[in-house]
Amino acid sequence: MSALPSRVWTDAEWERIQLGYRAQDMDEKWNVFAEDRVVFLHRSWTGYGIYEASFAPVLGGGFQITQAVVESDPERHRNIGDAYACLMLELVISAIVLGEPAAELRGRLVELTARISGKTDLPAGVVQHSALGLRTEP
Numbered sequence: 001m002s003a004l005p006s007r008v009w010t011d012a013e014w015e016r017i018q019l020g021y022r023a024q025d026m027d028e029k030w031n032v033f034a035e036d037r038v039v040f041l042h043r044s045w046t047g048y049g050i051y052e053a054s055f056a057p058v059l060g061g062g063f064q065i066t067q068a069v070v071e072s073d074p075e076r077h078r079n080i081g082d083a084y085a086c087l088m089l090e091l092v093i094s095a096i097v098l099g100e101p102a103a104e105l106r107g108r109l110v111e112l113t114a115r116i117s118g119k120t121d122l123p124a125g126v127v128q129h130s131a132l133g134l135r136t137e138p
Helices: 011-019 082-097 103-117 124-131
Strands: 030-035 038-043 049-057 063-070
Touching: 011 030, 011 063, 011 082, 030 082, 038 082, 049 082, 063 082, 082 103, 103 124
Parallel strands: none
Antiparallel strands: 030 038, 038 049, 049 063
């Protein structure tokens, strides 16, 4: 991926990210797990790996994504551009793994989807659910 999220996750958030997330029902779309400093984001229904992000410590504390890849096989994932991939990578980690409201990221997802698809009348909830799914509270 040529575009990466600029967010710096705190040490406590990094500890939580390393625990990952496992989908609990059909409305959840993501399974996330970490090995060392690499976080893998897989679609829960197919098991396909979609994103792989390498994290590194940041001077002064926290962790940041320093490198990431996104699945490019169109039979496994519809890759619709670097901006979308960058946003989805951060959104899945923030909203699904960490359970944050991520309102600003969700809004950007709706706007970007409308711009890419040319469909400005899509309900925000539908856009968010189709890409992100839900998160069951632990």
